[in-house]
Amino acid sequence: MSGNEMKYIQEAFDTNWIAPLGTNVDKFEEEICEYVGVNHALALSSGTAGIHLALKYYGVGPGDYVFCSDLTFAGSCNPIMYQYANPVFIDSEPNTWNMSPIALEKAFEWAKSENKMPKAVIIVDLYGQSADYDQLLPICKKYGVPVIEDAAEALGATYKGKKCGTFGDISIFSFNGNKIITTSGGGMVVSNDESAINKMRFWSTQSREAARHYEHKEVGYNYRMSNICAGIGRAQLQTLDKFIDNRRYIFEQYKLKLSTLPLLSMPINEFGVPNYWLSVFTIDEGIGYTPEDIIKGLETKNIESRPLWKPMHKQKLFSDNLFFCHGEVEAIGDHLFRYGLCLPSGSSMNESQQTLIVKTIHEIIHSL
Numbered sequence: 001m002s003g004n005e006m007k008y009i010q011e012a013f014d015t016n017w018i019a020p021l022g023t024n025v026d027k028f029e030e031e032i033c034e035y036v037g038v039n040h041a042l043a044l045s046s047g048t049a050g051i052h053l054a055l056k057y058y059g060v061g062p063g064d065y066v067f068c069s070d071l072t073f074a075g076s077c078n079p080i081m082y083q084y085a086n087p088v089f090i091d092s093e094p095n096t097w098n099m100s101p102i103a104l105e106k107a108f109e110w111a112k113s114e115n116k117m118p119k120a121v122i123i124v125d126l127y128g129q130s131a132d133y134d135q136l137l138p139i140c141k142k143y144g145v146p147v148i149e150d151a152a153e154a155l156g157a158t159y160k161g162k163k164c165g166t167f168g169d170i171s172i173f174s175f176n177g178n179k180i181i182t183t184s185g186g187g188m189v190v191s192n193d194e195s196a197i198n199k200m201r202f203w204s205t206q207s208r209e210a211a212r213h214y215e216h217k218e219v220g221y222n223y224r225m226s227n228i229c230a231g232i233g234r235a236q237l238q239t240l241d242k243f244i245d246n247r248r249y250i251f252e253q254y255k256l257k258l259s260t261l262p263l264l265s266m267p268i269n270e271f272g273v274p275n276y277w278l279s280v281f282t283i284d285e286g287i288g289y290t291p292e293d294i295i296k297g298l299e300t301k302n303i304e305s306r307p308l309w310k311p312m313h314k315q316k317l318f319s320d321n322l323f324f325c326h327g328e329v330e331a332i333g334d335h336l337f338r339y340g341l342c343l344p345s346g347s348s349m350n351e352s353q354q355t356l357i358v359k360t361i362h363e364i365i366h367s368l
């Protein structure tokens, strides 16, 4: 938390606008629009809800196909299942760990030959770094398929000077507890397409028709953000740039202080500036130990670390779904999952905590 959160919560209490909606929600939407550089926003109960509404907006229904980044959190693709559609997973490329343009092109060639064009493509900005949109967007455009940018992890990151969240026809953010800013739980859809935002707003409030009584013609959802959560979000947004600075510092310290070990940091591309949401490293191949050994060692000191996201095509849930690979041999995402390690990266982590983590990693690796 940054300090101002209680002020906005107090305002909600003082005006007795706890729920639903209220000033904080309207202001939070406006402030996100201004920060990201987009015209319209819709505050929701989660980022997953945002992806669900975006898919519905693009008419995704039973039996349809949707392309989605493979190396991601399940929140990216679970909404495809809510619509009884088929996810098709697209591998990462080695330079950004984001969606591979080569694999995407392969998937479109398959779709074209099988007459199974997707209704949308979900592109994830992984671990706070933008995908390479100048490569990916022209491919989607060529086939006339809309893009949903899953910028859940990338609020504040940029690509060629533009903020993440401006590259999708519809884009989403998450304010879940683990993200760079949090509302305790929440999300936002942003777009320059006003009619898309209006339609999603309608669905997110139980599809109430304009009438004095409760009139319904369409299925709706209870997906809106509360005025209390939005109050937390407003204060968090004011501190976002500071959080990004802190996380960049943490990343750079790891990079510097682990540089003598067989560890490699996530590649940062010069085409953009990430928000450094997570500090992620890969251990060198054939070194004789695994990320699991380091994770276990850190655990003995009560330090939490994690593997990378397990690729979606490797999940039992999606074992029947198609997957398109970047190369010919091992999928890039599989390789990253096998060798990758996410280190503690919280914005409020202090110098001595990080020193302890670094020291512990050195000790573990020397003992292996």
Ligand SMILES: *Cc1c(COP(=O)(O)O)cnc(C)c1O
Residues within 6 Å of the ligand: 045, 046, 047, 048, 049, 072, 073, 074, 075, 076, 124, 150, 152, 153, 173, 174, 175, 176, 186, 187
């Ligand atoms: C967190 C996350 C989501 C889901 O957001 P929620 O607000 O938790 O529903 C979706 N995609 C990615 C890539 C995420 O990291």
